[in-house]
Amino acid sequence: xxxxxxxxxxxxxxxxxxxxxxxxxxxxxxxxxxxxxxxxxxxxxxxxxxxxxxxxxxxxxxxxxxxxxxxxxxxxxxxxxxxxxxxxxxxxxxxxxxxxxxxxxxxxxxx
Amino acid sequence: xxxxxxxxxxxxxxxxxxxxxxxxxxxxxxxxxxxxxxxxxxxxxxxxxxxxxxxxxxxxxxxxxxxxxxxxxxxxxxxxxxxxxxxxxxxxxxxxxxxxxxxxxxxxxxxxxxx
Numbered sequence: 001x002x003x004x005x006x007x008x009x010x011x012x013x014x015x016x017x018x019x020x021x022x023x024x025x026x027x028x029x030x031x032x033x034x035x036x037x038x039x040x041x042x043x044x045x046x047x048x049x050x051x052x053x054x055x056x057x058x059x060x061x062x063x064x065x066x067x068x069x070x071x072x073x074x075x076x077x078x079x080x081x082x083x084x085x086x087x088x089x090x091x092x093x094x095x096x097x098x099x100x101x102x103x104x105x106x107x108x109x110x111x
Numbered sequence: 112x113x114x115x116x117x118x119x120x121x122x123x124x125x126x127x128x129x130x131x132x133x134x135x136x137x138x139x140x141x142x143x144x145x146x147x148x149x150x151x152x153x154x155x156x157x158x159x160x161x162x163x164x165x166x167x168x169x170x171x172x173x174x175x176x177x178x179x180x181x182x183x184x185x186x187x188x189x190x191x192x193x194x195x196x197x198x199x200x201x202x203x204x205x206x207x208x209x210x211x212x213x214x215x216x217x218x219x220x221x222x223x224x225x226x
Contacts, residue, residue: 034214043115043217045152063211087153093213098144098167099203101153 004088009106020077020105022088025069032065032093033071038085038104047086048073059107075107083109113138115204115218123224124192132187132221136204144215144226145177145186146201154201160185161207191222197225 004024012018025035032051036044048055049070050062061074075082085104091097116135124130136143142161144153158177159167167196179185189196199222203215 043220046214046216048212097213098156098159099215104153
């Protein structure tokens with residue numbers, strides 16, 4: 001399983017765009033990149049997933065360069081409710097895949 | 112649509128006791144996975160079940176066991192509880208489709224406190 005490295009914590013202010021970068025130098029050909037959001041004492045919530053280039057949904061965008069050795073989760077115009085831990089996961093997204101979580105990035109959004 | 116449900120929400124046990132946690136997957140999902148999350152850390156994989164069979168096991172002692180029922184719900188059992196078993200226990204479900212993406216969706220978790 002490819003190991004991921006992401007910042008331990010980040011601070012931002014309401015209304016700003018937040019970009020969280022994740023490094024995964026040993027990503028394999030069949031690996032997908034998945035991001036989860038977790039609030040205290042709740043289960044992780046799936047945010048977005050991608051394989052290459054750019055993926056966008058109603059919550060976030062995921063940018064993946066051509067070499068796929070890193071990825072950036074972009075949260076547009078964050079609010080206080082976006083304060084959470086964000087996990088970057090890399091692995092084959094097929095049946096039977098166990099998710100390997102790292103320490104995540106603690107995002108604090110300030111008023 | 113109902114998401115993954117888990118029961119109970121909270122549980123307090125004493126050392127040496129046994130505990131059973133329950134999980135109901137999203138309708139249509141056939142696979143259930145269990146994760147343990149100790150305070151301040153990311154979730155750690157314990158088990159995955161599909162069609163009532165164990166498909167994966169993490170690095171946990173034999174005190175941890177699980178099973179899946181015909182309706183795809185699942186139970187996690189932990190025997191001889193230790194203080195270190197205190198954690199948030201998370202259940203995740205997925206379709207278990209091969210040849211394509213198989214995203215796992217998590218329940219709210221069961222907070223287990225061992226005294």
